[in-house]
Amino acid sequence: MNEENLVKYYNKFNEDKRLNTKHGQIEFRTAIYYIDKYIKKNDKILDVGAGTGKYSIYYSTKGYDVTAVELVKHNLKVIEKNNKDIKCILGNAIDLSKIPDNSYDITLLFGPMYHLISYEDKLKALMEAKRVTKKNGYIFISYCMNEYAVITHGFIDNNIISELDNKRVNKDYKITPKEDDLYSFVRLEDINKLLSDSGLKREIILSQDGCTEYIKKSINKMDDKTLELFFDYHLKTCERHELLGSGRHVLDILKID
DSSP: OOHHHHHHHHHHOOHHHHHHSHHHHHHHHHHHHHHHHHOOTTOEEEEETOTTOHHHHHHHHTTOEEEEEESOHHHHHHHHHHOTTSEEEEOBTTBOTTSOTTOEEEEEESSHHHHOOSHHHHHHHHHHHHHHEEEEEEEEEEEEBHHHHIIIIIIITTOHHHHHHTTSBOTTSOBOOOTTOSOOOBOHHHHHHHHHHHTOEEEEEEESSTTGGGGHHHHHTOOHHHHHHHHHHHHHHTTOGGGTTTSSEEEEEEEOO
């Protein structure tokens, strides 16, 4: 992961704007729906890779004790400006040494796995999350999926021939990112290997946004009633095994025994 490039990128990219669109709300509301299934009153939340605080601010306003860890100083300033109750830490997901063991009930990793390129760094981030999460606590991890990137960037945007030629995509259509890339894309077998190597227990895995990103233009034009029906459809299908990996994001929910 090239931290300098990542900081430059997020100094310009408005993640909150994306999540506030109708199609972005499907991703956000799905995460909230599942977090609320597991969170308890008085739980402490650690939001690693918090961005400008979409999730941190939401749960802080609900009365939870929230700590946000973020690599980009600009993003931390936005959080501090918008919510004074959130404890903000400048830091990296693969090194949470500022945080003691067994400190939080809920740990969110909704950004780091997008940008950590090597398997070793992804596992470090997961093990750090495991270390700082209390027994019987939960880790929520979001991943960017390989097939979505191949379909959209490769075929829809007509880059597949050049990406195969330059070996950015291999003969099995697996993306092979370079260390200075901004994003890392995985398949379910990659996620399952991380689960196995971390020694954690899975509660559930689901497609966080399903087909949303493919039909976002239509979703953004939906009236409120139709949008609620689509969200209901999404919640009723997002755990179906045949849909996992086809959307842009997968949400993996793990438990600390």
